[in-house]
Amino acid sequence: MVCLENGNIERLVHYFLIHENDYIQVMEGRENPIQHIINIQSFSRGEIDRILDRAAQLEPIAHGGVSDIMAGRILATLFYEPSTRTRLSFDVAMKRLGGNVIDFGPTEGSSVAKGENLADTISVMGGYADAIVLRHPREGAARMASEFSSVPVINAGDGAGQHPTQTLLDLYTIRKESKLNKVKIAIVGDLKYGRTVYSLAHALSMYNAEIYLVAPDQLRMPDSMKRDLVNKGARITETGNPDDVIGVVDVLYITRIQKERFPDPSEYQAVAGSYKITEETLKDVKDDLIIMHPLPRVGEIDPGVDKSRHAVYFKQSFYGVPVRMAILSMVME
Amino acid sequence: MKQENQPENRELRVRRIQNGTVIDHIAAGQALNVLRILGITDRSTEVLSVVMNVSDRKKDIVKIEDRELNPGEVDEIALISPDAIINIIRDYKVVEKYKVILPSEIEGVVRCMNPNCITNTDEPVKPRFTIHRGDGVELHCMYCRRIITDRIADFLI
Numbered sequence A: 001m002v003c004l005e006n007g008n009i010e011r012l013v014h015y016f017l018i019h020e021n022d023y024i025q026v027m028e029g030r031e032n033p034i035q036h037i038i039n040i041q042s043f044s045r046g047e048i049d050r051i052l053d054r055a056a057q058l059e060p061i062a063h064g065g066v067s068d069i070m071a072g073r074i075l076a077t078l079f080y081e082p083s084t085r086t087r088l089s090f091d092v093a094m095k096r097l098g099g100n101v102i103d104f105g106p107t108e109g110s111s112v113a114k115g116e117n118l119a120d121t122i123s124v125m126g127g128y129a130d131a132i133v134l135r136h137p138r139e140g141a142a143r144m145a146s147e148f149s150s151v152p153v154i155n156a157g158d159g160a161g162q163h164p165t166q167t168l169l170d171l172y173t174i175r176k177e178s179k180l181n182k183v184k185i186a187i188v189g190d191l192k193y194g195r196t197v198y199s200l201a202h203a204l205s206m207y208n209a210e211i212y213l214v215a216p217d218q219l220r221m222p223d224s225m226k227r228d229l230v231n232k233g234a235r236i237t238e239t240g241n242p243d244d245v246i247g248v249v250d251v252l253y254i255t256r257i258q259k260e261r262f263p264d265p266s267e268y269q270a271v272a273g274s275y276k277i278t279e280e281t282l283k284d285v286k287d288d289l290i291i292m293h294p295l296p297r298v299g300e301i302d303p304g305v306d307k308s309r310h311a312v313y314f315k316q317s318f319y320g321v322p323v324r325m326a327i328l329s330m331v332m333e
Numbered sequence B: 001m002k003q004e005n006q007p008e009n010r011e012l013r014v015r016r017i018q019n020g021t022v023i024d025h026i027a028a029g030q031a032l033n034v035l036r037i038l039g040i041t042d043r044s045t046e047v048l049s050v051v052m053n054v055s056d057r058k059k060d061i062v063k064i065e066d067r068e069l070n071p072g073e074v075d076e077i078a079l080i081s082p083d084a085i086i087n088i089i090r091d092y093k094v095v096e097k098y099k100v101i102l103p104s105e106i107e108g109v110v111r112c113m114n115p116n117c118i119t120n121t122d123e124p125v126k127p128r129f130t131i132h133r134g135d136g137v138e139l140h141c142m143y144c145r146r147i148i149t150d151r152i153a154d155f156l157i
């Protein structure tokens, strides 16, 4: 469906497919037809499937193909806290699609560094760019930005809140490397502060996943979140011991365990030790188990695991590009 | 509402007011917060009576003379006391009686309890919540999605 060369008929079909969706979008929310990407909870399963389908179509371009889908378009990136990996992933996605990127980061002398508020910065940027990627330390920043923006806002993380493009690339990885429907997944590590865990669990519950939450006592998912997930139909089992579940799951999703979360360094050492994934840990796992990690890792997975067929975390990181291509093309086309 | 039990009717009759408002069926313990919503302080001149923990600690009652409530005040009372009943009194008679209605959404009334929420900054944005009624009243922040379930009165602006 994607036009790598001059496939004019394909292009026309592609155009109609996309614009049919746009039409629905406009009809549903007449006063605000701009499509923002703020949180994963606002997407239906069908909408997520559409994004993942589009990402699959665009993946060849992410591998080094050429496209002009975004030719003449400008994406602005605005990162109030550093996240080089996420910013570069958007940058690459836009450029691979033939578009341009301007960075509005808080560099010395910029209006952002001078203390201009987010609302004003967003209002100004809407005049320069066709879409804005925003990373901000405050929860709800992206939602507020969308209210001031004349162009689509894509949330690239707001505080401990939402990071929908990470969730979508996680879903894409699971769909591609394992299976999304009724997947058995263990989410392991910091389930208390980890920003993406709740969103991922929420999205997976739409696919009838069986979710095992594996965390040390200090880092268990807060009860309010668990209750919320269960109310939304999630099937959840909790344990403190990774060995309980490692043999039965299709996906092992490992998150960073940060030293700062532990008042006592020896407590951290103990937890980090018992949660570390090594070749030894993987002796009795399913043949087609996949191991994911949002990266960067800090010792949760031994480098010896990297060569195993189970390790997909570097692919997962790469899949951020086609998934962000899909999102960019959907909000700007 | 005609089948009110006798003691309550007596209660209204005992402390009859000529003109004003009787707020009945306030959740027990919330009367002082109702006064706060109405902007009544130690310097206010309104004649009022406050009865707390009536009918075996089940409810509070507030009576204010010569004052009728505006819709914004009624909405706020609904947040902390969703079963409250407003009686408007004119010339010693109840001329209007209605139960407060919990609004589905509020803006600029309650601040978000999450200190890291964008609404707790200098940005030009008012806190907004959608309101859900489960066991009690739940406020869901439309920005950070944090849920306020108890001590809502502490967060009134």
Ligand SMILES: [Zn+2]
Binding pocket: A140, B112, B113, B114, B117, B118, B119, B141, B142, B143, B144, B145, B146
């Ligand atoms: Zn909030």
